[in-house]
Amino acid sequence: xxxxxxxxxxxxxxxxxxxxxxxxxxxxxxxxxxxxxxxxxxxxxxxxxxxxxxxxxxxxxxxxxxxxxxxxxxxxxxxxxxxxxxxxxxxxxxxxxxxxxxxxxxxxxxxxxxxxxxxxxxxxxxxxxxxxxxxxxxxxxxxxxxxxxxxxxxxxxxxxxxxxxxxxxxxxxxxxxxxxxxxxxxxxxxxxxxxxxxxxxxxxxxxxxxxxxxxxxxxxxxxxxxxxxxxxxxxxxxxxxxxxxxxxxxxxxxxxxxxxxxxxxxxxxxxxxxxxxxxxxxxxxxxxxxxxxxxxxxxxxxxxxxxxxxxxxxx
Amino acid sequence: xxxxxxxxxxxxxxxxxxxxxxxxxxxxxxxxxxxxxxxxxxxxxxxxxxxxxxxxxxxxxxxxxxxxxxxxxxxxxxxxxxxxxxxxxxxxxxxxxxxxxxxxxxxxxxxxxxxxxxxxxxxxxxxxxxxxxxxxxxxxxxxxxxxxxxxxxxxxxxxxxxxxxxxxxxxxxxxxxxxxxxxxxxxxxxxxxxxxxxxxxxxxxxxxxxxxxxxxxxxxxxxxxxxxxxxxxxxxxxxxxxxxxxxxxxxx
Numbered sequence: 066x067x068x069x070x071x072x073x074x075x076x077x078x079x080x081x082x083x084x085x086x087x088x089x090x091x092x093x094x095x096x097x098x099x100x101x102x103x104x105x106x107x108x109x110x111x112x113x114x115x116x117x118x119x120x121x122x123x124x125x126x127x128x129x130x131x132x133x134x135x136x137x138x139x140x141x142x143x144x145x146x147x148x149x150x151x152x153x154x155x156x157x158x159x160x161x162x163x164x165x166x167x168x169x170x171x172x173x174x175x176x177x178x179x180x181x182x183x184x185x186x187x188x189x190x191x192x193x194x195x196x197x198x199x200x201x202x203x204x205x206x207x208x209x210x211x212x213x214x215x216x217x218x219x220x221x222x223x224x225x226x227x228x229x230x231x232x233x234x235x236x237x238x239x240x241x242x243x244x245x246x247x248x249x250x251x252x253x254x255x256x257x258x259x260x261x262x263x264x265x266x267x268x269x270x271x272x273x274x275x276x277x278x279x280x281x282x283x284x285x286x287x288x289x290x291x292x293x294x295x296x297x298x299x300x301x302x303x304x305x306x307x308x309x310x311x312x313x314x315x316x317x318x319x320x321x322x323x324x325x326x327x328x329x330x331x332x333x334x335x336x337x338x339x340x341x342x343x344x345x346x347x348x349x350x351x352x353x354x355x356x357x358x359x360x361x362x363x364x365x366x367x368x369x370x371x372x373x374x375x376x377x378x379x380x
Numbered sequence: 381x382x383x384x385x386x387x388x389x390x391x392x393x394x395x396x397x398x399x400x401x402x403x404x405x406x407x408x409x410x411x412x413x414x415x416x417x418x419x420x421x422x423x424x425x426x427x428x429x430x431x432x433x434x435x436x437x438x439x440x441x442x443x444x445x446x447x448x449x450x451x452x453x454x455x456x457x458x459x460x461x462x463x464x465x466x467x468x469x470x471x472x473x474x475x476x477x478x479x480x481x482x483x484x485x486x487x488x489x490x491x492x493x494x495x496x497x498x499x500x501x502x503x504x505x506x507x508x509x510x511x512x513x514x515x516x517x518x519x520x521x522x523x524x525x526x527x528x529x530x531x532x533x534x535x536x537x538x539x540x541x542x543x544x545x546x547x548x549x550x551x552x553x554x555x556x557x558x559x560x561x562x563x564x565x566x567x568x569x570x571x572x573x574x575x576x577x578x579x580x581x582x583x584x585x586x587x588x589x590x591x592x593x594x595x596x597x598x599x600x601x602x603x604x605x606x607x608x609x610x611x612x613x614x615x616x617x618x619x620x621x622x623x624x625x626x627x628x629x630x631x632x
Contacts, residue, residue, distance in 0.1 A: 164437075241516070244477060245472060246476055247437075248437075248470075248476060249472070249476040249478065249541075251465060252434065252465060252469065252542070253433065253466070253469070253488060253489035253492070253541065253544075253545055253546055254463065254466030254492065255462070255488075255489075256462055258493075259492050263492065264478060264490065362517065
């Protein structure tokens with residue numbers, strides 16, 4: 066037997082080099098982006114900046130109302146999108162048979178994810194505000210309460226925008242629950258719904274939360290769809306109203322009011338303010354806050370997901 | 381022969397156009413072990429799943445013929461399938477425990493049947509784990525994840541879980557095929573104990589196993605029931621040539 070000496074694998078060497086290079090390039094871009102924002106933004110961050118309202122044509126003061134508005138809209142959005150998305154996914158994965166009709170639904174969901182976000186804004190204006198809002202006002206005789214841009218409709222529209230994300234990740238999660246576990250449940254005399262509730266959904270929870278995390282990131286950063294839906298240029302008062310039960314009152318988010326929104330606020334400061342250069346530090350500060358805020362909202366969901374996974378013994 | 385528990389009359393089953401079971405007619409006695417043997421794809425597992433209507437979950441399955449359990453036609457339209465499956469428990473080829481604790485796995489069935497009393501549930505857990513001869517091994521691990529148990533323990537836990545809904549019939553689909561010889565021996569011992577109280581139908585690829593655990597054996601081939609007799613007769617003095625060839629290992 067004659068054993069040969071190893072040849073230099075040029076193609077392998079080259080491709081590894083290219084893959085490594087692109088990887089470092091990507092990390093570099095991310096670091097530059099975050100680094101620049103962090104260095105420029107960290108100086109303006111203070112407790113006052115986080116709490117106060119903007120002053121003097123937005124060149125001074127803080128971004129408190131915008132932070133509040135962003136959190137309020139995002140939370141309401143999750144409240145709308147997650148139940149709706151999860152139940153749609155349950156229907157599609159567990160109940161719907163493979164027919165022409167359900168195939169159209171599946172395709173539509175995927176296409177919905179590709180629609181430009183400004184279109185969702187127009188849809189929200191037309192459907193939620195003018196159709197549903199006005200309709201509610203007519204039926205409930207509330208004058209002009211629902212039929213105008215408001216936090217509620219912005220959340221609802223963003224919920225529609227992120228719905229495909231929630232549905233698709235839930236579908237994947239449901240699909241990954243082994244058939245043998247369903248069989249075990251049916252074999253013990255469980256009904257379909259009992260099986261879904263007790264066996265399938267608990268195992269799908271981490272996947273559902275992944276969808277929620279992605280939805281939060283997407284929703285909190287959107288600007289275009291909420292342009293027509295109640296994002297205010299300058300609104301120092303928080304969209305809050307007291308909810309009273311008897312004598313006991315607690316301040317609650319008032320979904321019929323307009324609101325300030327971080328992403329929109331940054332856009333406004335950069336393009337519409339009297340002196341964009343003067344607001345530049347605040348723009349950086351606001352951007353940093355937006356990134357951290359999204360990160361914090363994500364972390365909450367990630368902690369939940371970690372706990373559910375631990376419960377399932379997958380860690 | 382003992383009392384008859386399950387009566388099957390002219391049962392045909394189709395997957396789409398393909399006929400998987402052909403004119404099966406047989407009586408399965410109460411509180412005995414009946415083994416189904418035959419080469420892969422002969423329809424024995426399919427037939428097993430007909431008995432608790434697990435085939436209902438698969439699309440395009442068509443069944444005609446009749447199956448009576450204690451005189452009730454289980455394919456009658458008015459029959460409550462969920463109730464049927466409570467009375468006809470099933471143990472699968474591979475352990476399919478839920479990713480929950482040992483305790484939660486056992487009480488799953490009783491809970492969906494509406495038992496909420498913690499004391500009653502505790503009793504069920506202890507009784508069934510004892511019945512499945514695994515109590516001593518897991519009594520200190522009830523709150524651990526069931527998937528951390530060994531393969532053999534998991535399968536016995538599956539049997540305990542099936543017993544928890546108090547079925548009268550237990551269907552076993554190759555329950556020991558993925559286990560080592562020692563664990564297999566334990567499962568076989570368990571089957572021997574359980575037949576005092578339950579009617580057991582077991583599908584197996586392992587002919588020694590069928591010979592060891594069952595009272596009567598049915599040999600299936602290409603969707604047909606070729607021969608059905610006392611296990612000793614099937615293995616020592618079968619009346620059909622095909623059966624003899626199979627049990628002596630000449631084909632299959």
